[in-house]
């Protein structure tokens with residue numbers, strides 16, 4: 254932990270540095286699969302996975318739900334005399350946690366780091382103060398900022414939207430907030446800046462001018478992009494798709510919708526997607542679908558790692574633990590070339606009744622192990638080559654001859670039809686009867702998942 258923490262209050266007493274002990278370890282506070290320095294393919298696990306802790310769920314959320322009061326009593330809040338002091342203590346607790354857990358990154362909203370002031374100017378001052386302290390904590394611990402973002406959904410002024418609000422004054426307020434959050438991200442060396450449009454959508458179309466709202470959103474994003482770039486931000490801008498909640502419909506519904514939006518407004522060069530597993534599920538997709546769609550469109554950026562509950566339709570933000578899913582996710586990520594500016598941010602929260610000090614550690618350890626195991630299985634799949642060879646062979650009729658001419662755009666529609674017309678009756682009877690081998694492939698993946706060690 255280093256000397257930096259000497260003299261600071263310890264918020265997680267009795268819990269030391271979390272270490273790798275291997276799959277046979279019985280210690281709940283040890284990694285079973287995540288071994289940071291272990292080489293997988295050409296990189297270490299830590300460099301592949303680039304884990305980040307989400308400031309909001311881990312240090313801000315208090316277990317409140319629509320039916321009940323807070324259950325998580327945070328000493329960093331209860332011990333403080335002022336709101337600002339509470340945020341200073343929260344920062345100490347967060348960096349103690351990052352360091353003990355051994356993650357390299359964290360992510361925050363502006364309002365996680367510093368409280369909202371009475372005016373936009375006061376809010377900026379609060380944030381600037383906390384950024385100075387965060388900078389010192391980063392320098393002392395080596396923990397870095399994966400991405401920053403702005404909370405444009407909690408304050409009542411955003412109840413009708415932020416960049417898509419029908420009132421211009423609210424749009425301007427959102428800009429002041431985003432400008433300050435981009436400044437904070439630049440100051441802290443953030444590698445990305447995320448836009449999650451929590452209230453950028455509608456509750457009913459009866460009061461909504463859809464075209465105008467989307468135009469405003471695109472205008473806002475272009476202006477924010479230009480501001481960031483002209484102030485030295487070289488990282489990635491991310492849009493985080495989510496189909497609904499809190500709005501009935503959100504404009505950044507899913508990856509494909511975001512891709513269409515970015516292209517329609519000429520934003521595709523600077524913006525990539527931050528894909529959240531639970532959001533994919535809410536959109537009716539698999540996590541793997543969203544990752545592979547992003548990769549196929551060249552806009553894969555980062556990941557909010559969590560999971561939903563397949564039996565209910567909201568964003569439960571649970572810690573990931575399904576190694577089948579993490580394997581398929583890591584396979585998509587490795588095939589996309591791995592993370593560049595992005596990483597695996599645990600946008601996940603412990604349950605409301607998880608009130609032990611160790612729960613937050615155990616939750617992250619489980620999530621990190623699930624992705625480490627998924628990484629090992631995915632690398633094994635790639636090294637073995639059976640799955641890729643199968644897929645390559647499945648499309649091999651486009652690799653040469655007429656199929657290749659079609660793919661290269663060297664054929665007219667008549668030529669294409671003529672290929673079929675020249676078939677013999679014997680050939681025609683066989684066409685298309687090739688097994689997709691789904692069960693064989695699922696069994697194959699299961700072998701890699703079960704073979705992890």
Ligand code: XUL
Pocket residue numbers: 362402447449493495529557568600
């Ligand atoms: C909400 C969500 C957000 C974003 C950041 O569902 O995922 O926490 O990740 O605003």
Ligand code: CO
Pocket residue numbers: 449493529557600
């Ligand atoms: Co998220």
